[in-house]
Amino acid sequence: MKKIDSVEEFTDILKTKQKFLLIKHSTTCPISKAAFNEYEAFVSENKGIPTFxxxxxxxxxxxxxxxxxxxxRHESPQALLxxxxxxxxxxSHWKITRKSLNEATS
Incomplete structure (x- = not known):
């Protein structure tokens, strides 16, 4: 689980990671906070999957x-594999759950 901020960081990840999960999170949205909590729970159970x-x-x-x-289309929150x-x-939104993240990465 690593925070990225720039296009350069992202393009480096694209070059070096075959498969990874990316979450777009809004720090001011309660729906996004709930989705980010689900993402954190997913990450804690799935250490082998690169996540950003x-x-x-x-x-x-x-x-x-x-x-x-x-x-x-940009949405926030949004999960992309x-x-x-x-x-x-x-x-996006309420569809970002620990279960949906597990199913997508299985």
Missing amino acids: YLFVQDARPLSNYIAETFNI FDQGIVTWNV
């Missing part, structure tokens, strides 16, 4: 870059 997160307020250029580059450089799964 960004705070939308701190990393707006990165959040926009991901939305534009992968043609996925990347596999071999493409988004293979994404959900």
Whole structure:
């Protein structure tokens, strides 16, 4: 579980990690807080899966870059699973649960 803030950090991850999970989190939204709690619970049970997160307020250029580059509408909170450089799964808001994250990464 690592916080990222820049496009450069993200592109490095794309180059070095075949499969990883990314969470977009808004620090001012209660729905996002609940989703982030689910994400933290997932991470605590799944140490072998590379996971990253960004705070939308701190990393707006990165959040926009991901939305534009992968043609996925920006939402917050939002979970995206990347596999071999493409988004293979994404959900937002109340659909971000420990169970959905487990199912997506299994």
